[in-house]
Amino acid sequence: MTIHRAIILLTASAALAHPAWAQSDLPPAVRQMVEAAANSGDPAKIAAVVAVAKETNKGAEAEIDRIVADIAATKAAQREAQLASAGFFEGWKGAGQLGASVSTGNSQTKSLTIGLNLERDGLNWRHRADALVDIVDNDGGADQERILAGYQIDYKFSGRLYAWGRFEYERNREAGIQRRFAESAGLGWRAVDGEAVKWDLEAGPALRQTKFVTYSENTVAARGASRFLWALSDSTAFTNDTAIFLDSAASISNTAALTSKLFGSLSTRLSFNLAWEEEPPLGLEKLDTTTRITLVYDF
Structure with missing residues (x-):
């Protein structure tokens, strides 16, 4: 893993562990619902959950988008790191x-x-x-x-x-x-x-x-x-x-x-x-x- 990739991965992981919106007005239950959908990786599920979350939490649209984007960035960095370190006989x-x-x-x-x-x-x-x-x-x-x-x-x-x-x-x-x-x-x-x-x-x-x-x-x-x-x-x-x-x-x-x-x-x-x-x-x-x-x- 290159230093650049390691920094990306650590930064994204830290963002999930200590999210910037932790003190926001978004209810914890809604945040957990959005995070679960984003972690599923299912585009249809993410779109449906995000739409409901935004509709029922006016003013938190940007925060909801940020949750989804940060989790997507973390998953992408993790996948990139796994692919970079995988041997030839792995990942088939x-x-x-x-x-x-x-x-x-x-x-x-x-x-x-x-x-x-x-x-x-x-x-x-x-x-x-x-x-x-x-x-x-x-x-x-x-x-x-x-x-x-x-x-x-x-x-x-x-x-x-x-x-x-x-x-x-x-x-x-x-x-x-x-x-x-x-x-x-x-x-x-x-x-x-x-x-x-x-x-x-x-x-x-x-x-x-x-x-x-x-x-x-x-x-x-x-x-x-x-x-x-x-x-x-x-x-x-x-x-x-x-x-x-x-x-x-x-x-x-x-x-x-x-x-x-x-x-x-x-x-x-x-x-x-x-x-x-x-x-x-x-x-x-x-x-x-x-x-x-x-x-x-x-x-």
Whole structure:
């Protein structure tokens, strides 16, 4: 922790321990109510409590705002200090999913789906790792039909602008892809950063090494990506993730998902994936779709 951060944290903590408005006319019960709401971190709850407190305590509006602002400053300083001192293996959050999928296009299959998503959002660096495997039970035994895995690291210049680097691996035999590696980097921008809606846009150059069933190719490409989140309610969220590679032929992947909480850390997710190859190997279709129904556990 830097001296600057330590001073901020100590100052904010002292403000809470010995508030400047301790001798004010604001009733202790009202102050406690406002402090409890501010400490909850719930924007809707804070707004509702503050509105009632101001309505019933005319003349204390500035004092109420000061309580909320000081607690917010303390919480922000504490979080900054925690992120600055956290080790690489600390602060990871994620979700695992297990379910079934149905594919159309180059294959008409039903399969078992296993997935994992991890994220660590630090002070300046953000790490993301994801993997998704569809396992199909064919006549000849279990066969891994589709594997998607990726790792991305972001460096945040500000709350909206960041630089990113990403590595991806894909295997999809039914689409004629025995293996494909992609390395890319560029700039990202958080176009929308609201309480309910967040939308990241990314663009940059990329390299791809693909081994198709009948041939191999190495290409220089451009990569664009969109990551959209809409919290429809406290228990339901809609996401839509898109990635586009443009080289001698285009590749597009889009996944839309609706996730709803069941209880505790367990949720259910319905997702639809569209994968399009402009120039697939001879005899294969350009479009594959996969519908998945999974149980998701957050940790």
